[in-house]
Amino acid sequence: MRAVIQIVKRASVKVDDMIISHINEGFLILIAVHQNDDQELVLKMADKIANLRILADDRAKLNNSIKGSGAKILLVSQFTLYADCSRGNRPSFTEAAPAAQAEFLIEFLTKQLKDHGIEVQSGIFGAQMELELINDGPVTIILEA
Numbered sequence: 001m002r003a004v005i006q007i008v009k010r011a012s013v014k015v016d017d018m019i020i021s022h023i024n025e026g027f028l029i030l031i032a033v034h035q036n037d038d039q040e041l042v043l044k045m046a047d048k049i050a051n052l053r054i055l056a057d058d059r060a061k062l063n064n065s066i067k068g069s070g071a072k073i074l075l076v077s078q079f080t081l082y083a084d085c086s087r088g089n090r091p092s093f094t095e096a097a098p099a100a101q102a103e104f105l106i107e108f109l110t111k112q113l114k115d116h117g118i119e120v121q122s123g124i125f126g127a128q129m130e131l132e133l134i135n136d137g138p139v140t141i142i143l144e145a
Contacts, residue, residue, distance in 0.1 A: 003144075
């Protein structure tokens with residue numbers, strides 16, 4: 001599982017010119033599922049995301065966790081995070097999980113994050129989506145489990 005986590009002032013997802021999800025001051029997380037991922041790995045990723053200390057405290061140190069901040073997450077599936085461009089000019093996505101497995105595990109991740117007390121919005125799995133965001137910092141973290 002691979003995640004790109006960005007602190008945002010706001011972020012939204014549009015499908016067919018309609019905003020389907022929107023957050024203010026939180027985290028946009030682009031998530032991809034590897035073909036070998038399972039529920040056990042998702043549990044570890046959910047704990048890592050929830051407890052990741054990437055928010056500044058009153059001394060401007062990155063000490064505060066997502067879980068403790070009350071911030072929201074906009075979670076968007078993006079299998080292209082597993083693009084392999086090592087051969088030729090056309091990316092290969094063979095490392096990415098099949099759609100049914102990926103959708104199940106992303107839904108499971110969403111549930112686990114909510115169980116940590118985090119409000120989670122999401123895109124629509126497999127849909128053509130437009131993302132709009134304003135980075136804050138910018139702070140971007142890449143996690144791999």
